[in-house]
Amino acid sequence: MTADLFDLPQARPVSRAPAPPVSLAEGAVLLPGLALSDAPALLAAIHAIALITPFSRMETPGGRLMSVAMTACGEYGWCSDRNGYRYTTTSPLTGEPWLPIPDIFVTVVRRATAAAGYPEPPLQSCLINRYEPGARLSLHQDRDEDAPHMPIVSISLGVAAIFLWGGLHRSDPVRRLRLTHGDVVVWGGPSRFVFHGIAPLARSSHPNTGDCRFNLTFRQIRA
Ligand SMILES: O=C(O)CCC(=O)C(=O)O
Numbered sequence: 422m423t424a425d426l427f428d429l430p431q432a433r434p435v436s437r438a439p440a441p442p443v444s445l446a447e448g449a450v451l452l453p454g455l456a457l458s459d460a461p462a463l464l465a466a467i468h469a470i471a472l473i474t475p476f477s478r479m480e481t482p483g484g485r486l487m488s489v490a491m492t493a494c495g496e497y498g499w500c501s502d503r504n505g506y507r508y509t510t511t512s513p514l515t516g517e518p519w520l521p522i523p524d525i526f527v528t529v530v531r532r533a534t535a536a537a538g539y540p541e542p543p544l545q546s547c548l549i550n551r552y553e554p555g556a557r558l559s560l561h562q563d564r565d566e567d568a569p570h571m572p573i574v575s576i577s578l579g580v581a582a583i584f585l586w587g588g589l590h591r592s593d594p595v596r597r598l599r600l601t602h603g604d605v606v607v608w609g610g611p612s613r614f615v616f617h618g619i620a621p622l623a624r625s626s627h628p629n630t631g632d633c634r635f636n637l638t639f640r641q642i643r644a
């Protein structure tokens with residue numbers, strides 16, 4: 422059973438010693454705990470968005486139901502159905518434009534982009550992923566965007582997950598990195614099209630999210 426965010430105790434900041442950045446490859450860095458102090462506000466904003474633009478499990482072009490539930494905010498939201506993957510300016514569920522990206526998201530994305538050494542934050546689209554136990558994202562490249570010069574910023578919240586970090590070819594060796602509450606990964610430049618994914622989420626519990634993991638990914642869609 423997945424607890425609703427409503428049922429959980431008010432999220433409180435969790436203290437953890439800041440850890441130094443971990444370089445993953447040229448242009449890619451893990452920033453441990455960079456979003457930790459803002460995690461309660463990020464989760465509250467996710468909850469507020471989901472009340473208006475609910476999470477849904479979308480169909481792949483091949484007709485399978487994705488295990489990850491998604492919603493979005495920003496100018497563009499990512500969608501998948503029988504016709505393929507694409508970005509839309511309205512939610513297919515509500516027919517309404519996606520909600521604007523909340524200020525607290527913008528603050529954290531700016532901090533992350535600067536810490537990773539990129540001049541500009543990607544802020545046209547925020548995909549919001551919700552993983553329940555067993556949910557996964559198989560190895561893929563993010564290539565539905567028309568702004569290859571802009572990095573991707575990814576924020577992890579709640580239950581820890583194993584991030585699969587490969588190379589530019591699907592057959593390249595894959596590293597397994599543990600992403601915990603408040604961790605941020607930025608990848609761009611020569612790493613923009615690195616294959617990555619999330620291993621099936623282990624059954625576990627986090628004080629602020631129950632048995633779920635949330636992930637925010639920020640992207641520029643049009644050059
Ligand atoms: O959940 C994550 O950490 C990765 C998400 C991702 O790769 C994607 O949404 O394209």
Ligand SMILES: [Fe+2]
Pocket residue numbers: 561562563617
């Ligand atoms: Fe991705």
